[in-house]
Amino acid sequence: MNILNLEQFSKQEIHHILDLAEEFKNGKKVDYQGEKVIANLFFEPSTRTHYSFDMAALKLGCKTQNFDTENSSLKKGETLYDTIKTFEMFGVDAVVIRHTKNEYYNELIEKIKIPILNAGDGTGNHPTQSLLDLLTIRQEFGHFEGLKAVIVGDVKHSRVAHTNIKVMERLGMTVYTSGPEEYKEEHNFVNIDEIIDKVDIVMLLRVQHERHINNMQETQEQYHTSYGLNMTRVNKMKERAIIMHPAPFNRNVEIADDVVECKKSRIFKQVQNGVYVRMALIYMSLEEK
Numbered sequence: 088m089n090i091l092n093l094e095q096f097s098k099q100e101i102h103h104i105l106d107l108a109e110e111f112k113n114g115k116k117v118d119y120q121g122e123k124v125i126a127n128l129f130f131e132p133s134t135r136t137h138y139s140f141d142m143a144a145l146k147l148g149c150k151t152q153n154f155d156t157e158n159s160s161l162k163k164g165e166t167l168y169d170t171i172k173t174f175e176m177f178g179v180d181a182v183v184i185r186h187t188k189n190e191y192y193n194e195l196i197e198k199i200k201i202p203i204l205n206a207g208d209g210t211g212n213h214p215t216q217s218l219l220d221l222l223t224i225r226q227e228f229g230h231f232e233g234l235k236a237v238i239v240g241d242v243k244h245s246r247v248a249h250t251n252i253k254v255m256e257r258l259g260m261t262v263y264t265s266g267p268e269e270y271k272e273e274h275n276f277v278n279i280d281e282i283i284d285k286v287d288i289v290m291l292l293r294v295q296h297e298r299h300i301n302n303m304q305e306t307q308e309q310y311h312t313s314y315g316l317n318m319t320r321v322n323k324m325k326e327r328a329i330i331m332h333p334a335p336f337n338r339n340v341e342i343a344d345d346v347v348e349c350k351k352s353r354i355f356k357q358v359q360n361g362v363y364v365r366m367a368l369i370y371m372s373l374e375e376k
């Protein structure tokens with residue numbers, strides 16, 4: 088099966104994926120004994136998603152191929168479809184793809200006959216990130232219904248925000264957005280200082296310099312003062328509230344250096360959960376039609 092976006096899954100199916108990820112966390116063993124090969128094709132830079140998919144595949148006993156865009160025939164003008172079809176013909180069992188184009192997979196799904204796992208498409212979807220976020224939240228609170236989250240920062244350019252807003256609301260959460268006007272999307276938009284003491288989750292977003300057509304209006308220091316999570320703001324959060332960030336993070340821009348690993352931060356737990364979620368998704372993609 089393809090894993091393209093979270094709209095393809097019902098609420099029950101999302102819980103099933105999270106349950107499976109928990110099973111892998113608790114030691115569930117699947118060993119393909121090197122008989123399955125997963126190809127990771129990242130047309131955009133990535134550390135967490137790329138290498139946690141790689142680690143997940145290795146933990147399942149798969150072999151992996153890691154596509155090097157810089158030294159590939161992309162440089163000779165080869166198309167996305169032709170590149171993916173080539174890996175299919177090599178005999179790989181599934182492809183993990185990140186691409187700059189929103190919903191790039193629409194041009195592939197008719198003709199590519201092996202599972203496609205979407206590792207992020209442009210500003211559209213980041214389903215595996217969202218699932219690891221949901222796993223982290225469910226581990227913390229045991230449920231989604233009634234929880235309140237604020238997503239702070241560059242909401243407009245963020246596939247993490249776009250994916251999370253939709254799925255979190257479907258699961259019964261209330262999602263606010265906050266940050267600079269220039270990155271605003273009209274979705275329960277609030278000032279960070281008016282909401283910080285009312286939410287269960289503060290999810291920060293990276294300022295995505297590479298996606299901006301215009302440079303940021305504020306300096307990094309101004310951004311940090313106006314919207315950044317510093318210890319003064321952390322101390323206003325609810326007692327059980329947590330801090331999340333998909334990472335990579337800009338220290339002392341959207342998050343203060345001393346907040347990254349503070350007691351409320353679950354940022355590195357998210358990274359760890361990414362391996363279990365991706366094990367679940369690779370397993371499902373190989374086993375389910």
Ligand code: CP
Pocket residue numbers: 132133134135136137207216333334335
């Ligand atoms: N969170 C995330 O997608 O990080 P990478 O870009 O490093 O994969």
